[in-house]
Amino acid sequence: MIAEALLNVRGLETQFATRQGMLYAVNGVSFALRRGEALSIVGESGCGKTVTMLSLLRLLPSHNATTNAQEIVFKGRDMLSLGEEEMRRIRGGDIGMVFQNPMTSLNPVLTIGRQLTETMEVHLNLPRREARDNAIELLSLVGIPSPEERIDDYPHQFSGGMRQRALIAMALSCDPSLLIADEPTTALDVTIQAQILELVARLRASRDMAMIWITHDLGVVAELADRVAVMYGGFIVECAGVYQIFESPLHPYTLGLLACLPQLEGDRRLRLPVIPGQPPSMKAKPRGCPFAKRCSYVFERCRADNPPLMEIGNGRRVACWWDVDSNRERSGS
Numbered sequence: 032m033i034a035e036a037l038l039n040v041r042g043l044e045t046q047f048a049t050r051q052g053m054l055y056a057v058n059g060v061s062f063a064l065r066r067g068e069a070l071s072i073v074g075e076s077g078c079g080k081t082v083t084m085l086s087l088l089r090l091l092p093s094h095n096a097t098t099n100a101q102e103i104v105f106k107g108r109d110m111l112s113l114g115e116e117e118m119r120r121i122r123g124g125d126i127g128m129v130f131q132n133p134m135t136s137l138n139p140v141l142t143i144g145r146q147l148t149e150t151m152e153v154h155l156n157l158p159r160r161e162a163r164d165n166a167i168e169l170l171s172l173v174g175i176p177s178p179e180e181r182i183d184d185y186p187h188q189f190s191g192g193m194r195q196r197a198l199i200a201m202a203l204s205c206d207p208s209l210l211i212a213d214e215p216t217t218a219l220d221v222t223i224q225a226q227i228l229e230l231v232a233r234l235r236a237s238r239d240m241a242m243i244w245i246t247h248d249l250g251v252v253a254e255l256a257d258r259v260a261v262m263y264g265g266f267i268v269e270c271a272g273v274y275q276i277f278e279s280p281l282h283p284y285t286l287g288l289l290a291c292l293p294q295l296e297g298d299r300r301l302r303l304p305v306i307p308g309q310p311p312s313m314k315a316k317p318r319g320c321p322f323a324k325r326c327s328y329v330f331e332r333c334r335a336d337n338p339p340l341m342e343i344g345n346g347r348r349v350a351c352w353w354d355v356d357s358n359r360e361r362s363g364s
Contacts, residue, residue, distance in 0.1 A: 036063040037208060037241050042101035045079075045086045049095070054313050056082045057098075058265035061340065066208070069235065069242045071256035071273070073249065073288070075310055079265040080245045081131070084211050088122050089115075106208065124154040127202030129212040133194035137186040143170075143197050144182035147204055154205045169200040173230060192223035196230070203234060210235070213245045228254055249292060253277060258346075261285050264311045264321030267340055271347040281349045281356070283326045320352070328353040330360070 045057040057079045064070050072080045085091050086098045087110070103110040106125065113121070122128070130136040138146055147166035151157045157165065163182070170178035173196040186194055195215055202210055212231070216224040232255060235242055244255055252259055252273060259276045261269040261284065269282040280286050287306040308325035311317055319334040320326070326333065332352050340350045341361070354361040 035065070036104075037066045037068075037106060038064040039102060039104040040087065040100065041103075043083065043086060043098070043103070044100065045082055045091065045096060045098045047095050048097070052314055055316050056265055056313060057086060058316055060262075060265075060267055062260055062267060062270065064209070064241050064243065066241055067235075067239045069244065069255055069257045070260060071244045071246060071252045071258070072260045072262060073246060073252055074262035075247065077310060077313070078262040080262055081213055083262075084128070084213060084243065084245065088126065088128065088211075089118055090122075120154065123150055123202075124205045125207055126209045126211065127205065127207035129195070129198050129202045129210070129215045131213045131215065131217065133191065133198050133215075134186065136198055137194060139186055142183050142185055143189065147182075147197070147201055150201055150204045165204070166200075169204055170197070172234070173197070173200045173203075174226070175200075192219055192227070195219065195223075195227060199227070199231065199234075203238075206238065207240065209241045209243070211243045211245075214247070216251065217246075217248075224251075231255070249277075249288065261288070264317065265313060266321060266337075266350060267348075268322065268350045269348070270340065271345075271349075275345070275347060279356070281343070281347065281354075282322075282351050283328050283353070283355065284322050286355065287325075320350075328355060332360070 040063070041061045043057055043060040047054040047056060060079070060083050062070070072083070074080055082091070087103060091098065100111060105121070144163060144166050147169060148159060148162035151162040151165055152159065167178045167182055170182060175181055175193060175196055189197060198215070216227050219227065228251065234240070244251070246252060256273045259271060259273050260267045261282060263284050269276070269280065269285050276285065277289070280289055290304045291306065293303060306325055311321045311324070317337055320337055323329045323333045330353065338350045338352050340348045342348055352361055
């Protein structure tokens with residue numbers, strides 16, 4: 032872990048009680064985030080990306096979700112020891128979150144302006160007039176045209192891209208140290224997506240803000256991230272700098288994800304490669320590596336023993352017993 036990190040997470044686990052038994056959604060996730068750094072978390076749907084972030088912010092339903100961790104430290108504070116009132120001050124204040132679906136994340140019976148001003152009134156104790164002025168400025172900052180007029184519109188009067196911009200304005204309204212964005216461009220067309228990515232990159236640079244971007248789009252990762260964490264089956268299986276991930280991936284799952292990307296060159300009549308098999312069932316923790324049944328490098332140890340996330344130098348970590356570079360069992364493990 033990084034001693035001077037803005038956020039340190041170690042051994043995060045989350046389970047859900049269901050009628051069919053326990054569901055093991057997150058299985059010991061550890062990562063650190065520096066001030067001003069952009070970390071992208073990638074992986075297939077259902078691998079635990081969103082649940083990891085909701086667990087950090089305690090936004091999961093308490094009646095069936097159980098979260099444990101060895102350590103969660105944000106800006107030097109032990110978040111595991113904080114009460115609910117203290118967590119409410121951090122959520123929306125020091126940590127802003129942009130949720131995946133802007134239509135369901137915004138309250139349809141409140142104006143965009145009221146949803147923005149409420150955040151600032153609660154967290155910054157601003158009077159309503161000052162909060163409204165700030166809200167207009169934020170809407171202008173994120174590219175909403177005629178913000179003085181649109182501030183009194185309801186969510187259904189905004190397009191999908193404008194709603195996403197409004198959510199980003201809301202997440203930034205209290206000048207957070209950390210912005211968490213959960214696939215905020217998935218439902219948008221490519222033109223609007225490019226505008227949102229440019230906007231977020233510019234705001235992050237101007238505010239020296241750390242960011243966690245959850246996505247399955249590796250093109251977005253290449254454009255935004257400083258570092259990448261690859262998740263599979265509730266585990267982080269590889270973590271490295273963005274250039275390292277694209278130039279020399281070390282986990283077989285990361286290799287498979289990159290191989291599935293469409294190529295501009297070559298014979299376009301060829302079918303895209305796929306990773307064979309299905310993601311693991313989350314109804315039990317895997318005895319061995321969760322990717323073993325789909326891996327072309329698998330050997331007996333993989334099926335028997337789940338590899339930890341091992342430091343291998345140059346800021347890289349990988350959870351794999353096989354060294355794909357040398358095509359032999361990883362030494363010293």
